[in-house]
Amino acid sequence: MITLIKNIKELLQVRETSVSKVSGAEMAILPTIKNAFLIIKDNLIADFGAMENLPEVKADKIIDATGRIVLPSWCDSHTHIVYAGNREQEFVDRINGFTYEEIANRGGGILNSAKKLNETSEEEIYEQSRIRLEEVIRLGTGAVEIKSGYGLTIEGELKMLRVIKRLAENYPISIKATFLGAHTFPIHYKENKAGYIDEIITKMIPEIAQNKLADYVDVFCENGYFSVEETEKIMQAGIDFGLKPKIHVNQFNSIGGIQAGVKFNALSVDHLEIMNPEDTEALKGTETMPVALPSCSYFLSIPYTPAREMITAGLPIALATDFNPGSTPSGNMNFVVATACIKMKMTPEEAINAATINGAYAMGISETHGSITKGKKANLIITKPISSYYQIPYAFGSNLIESVFIEGEIFS
Numbered sequence: 001m002i003t004l005i006k007n008i009k010e011l012l013q014v015r016e017t018s019v020s021k022v023s024g025a026e027m028a029i030l031p032t033i034k035n036a037f038l039i040i041k042d043n044l045i046a047d048f049g050a051m052e053n054l055p056e057v058k059a060d061k062i063i064d065a066t067g068r069i070v071l072p073s074w075c076d077s078h079t080h081i082v083y084a085g086n087r088e089q090e091f092v093d094r095i096n097g098f099t100y101e102e103i104a105n106r107g108g109g110i111l112n113s114a115k116k117l118n119e120t121s122e123e124e125i126y127e128q129s130r131i132r133l134e135e136v137i138r139l140g141t142g143a144v145e146i147k148s149g150y151g152l153t154i155e156g157e158l159k160m161l162r163v164i165k166r167l168a169e170n171y172p173i174s175i176k177a178t179f180l181g182a183h184t185f186p187i188h189y190k191e192n193k194a195g196y197i198d199e200i201i202t203k204m205i206p207e208i209a210q211n212k213l214a215d216y217v218d219v220f221c222e223n224g225y226f227s228v229e230e231t232e233k234i235m236q237a238g239i240d241f242g243l244k245p246k247i248h249v250n251q252f253n254s255i256g257g258i259q260a261g262v263k264f265n266a267l268s269v270d271h272l273e274i275m276n277p278e279d280t281e282a283l284k285g286t287e288t289m290p291v292a293l294p295s296c297s298y299f300l301s302i303p304y305t306p307a308r309e310m311i312t313a314g315l316p317i318a319l320a321t322d323f324n325p326g327s328t329p330s331g332n333m334n335f336v337v338a339t340a341c342i343k344m345k346m347t348p349e350e351a352i353n354a355a356t357i358n359g360a361y362a363m364g365i366s367e368t369h370g371s372i373t374k375g376k377k378a379n380l381i382i383t384k385p386i387s388s389y390y391q392i393p394y395a396f397g398s399n400l401i402e403s404v405f406i407e408g409e410i411f412s
């Protein structure tokens with residue numbers, strides 16, 4: 001099956017030779033071809049270039065993209081889209097002036113999601129999650145990482161990971177699974193934190209690894225959650241079972257989580273709303289991708305990741321949604337890109353690089369995703385007719401996507 005997309009107004013993120021990520025000043029460069037063509041063979045990008053160089057091709061299907069921009073689909077490297085129910089009551093409670101702590105004390109927060117998850121059948125969780133997954137694909141996401149972490153029991157965590165596996169089997173987009181048993185401490189371990197960590201290390205990780213239910217291990221490293229020392233213990237246990245770390249750090253406090261992540265060669269360190277100069281320094285020259293989650297900052301009214309300082313320091317940045325029922329009930333990567341430009345002062349070029357190639361790196365798939373490169377997956381966004389790609393962040397709140405290709409086929 002050969003599909004030709006012709007007369008593309010501008011083809012974005014064109015990389016003749018694949019790069020795994022872009023850092024610092026490179027992030028400002030978004031290679032493009034104006035008046036371009038792109039040829040898809042089966043599920044892969046077979047060729048692309050300027051229209052004047054269009055080779056003779058026997059296409060089964062021809063799409064005229066006059067006036068439209070084509071770009072690689074978004075790579076959302078940090079989500080919690082498998083969950084049960086919602087936390088809209090907490091949202092209204094916060095509007096009415098209750099603090100996060102007061103809400104948590106009333107049984108809200110992650111423990112509220114954990115209670116709902118453990119009370120809901122696997123089938124029902126799959127059904128609820130499937131709807132969210134389909135929504136984000138239609139919003140242009142072509143690869144997604146999904147975390148467990150609302151089970152907080154071995155049964156609950158396995159249930160979540162099985163749902164993630166089933167989504168990966170039933171949908172054409174790439175899905176990476178991350179085990180986040182260390183999301184918070186369950187109620188029955190409140191007075192015995194060491195006991196829960198022991199359960200994660202000796203029971204959950206071995207069982208999950210044995211059943212190949214996760215690619216990565218995650219920890220919420222934060223005051224009141226998991227200390228740096230506890231985070232290191234859990235990362236080591238994951239590594240021992242082949243699970244590379246991707247960790248939540250520096251959301252509310254800088255306590256050394258970034259340094260710990262770097263020490264254990266984490267694939268990514270995520271959140272980073274609170275960054276000290278030492279934190280930025282620790283990331284320089286490492287293989288660890290810093291991931292910013294601006295729609296979480298937006299929803300909680302907390303600081304945004306200081307992208308400008310980090311990029312000036314030469315670091316790469318990836319952007320992801322953090323789609324979850326508590327702090328970011330949205331999986332819209334278009335909004336994330338817009339918010340990164342509006343609130344973090346990233347340029348459109350930087351934000352698009354962060355949401356495509358760097359997002360792919362942050363889930364270990366930049367060899368196959370995140371750029372227009374021959375041999376990569378034909379996962380693409382075709383926009384509606386727009387004046388330029390600046391519209392993508394500028395017209396925030398508008399859906400500018402006309403169609404989404406996943407594995408070479410239009411997702412509908």
Ligand SMILES: [Zn+2]
Nearest residue numbers: 078080248322
């Ligand atoms: Zn998260």
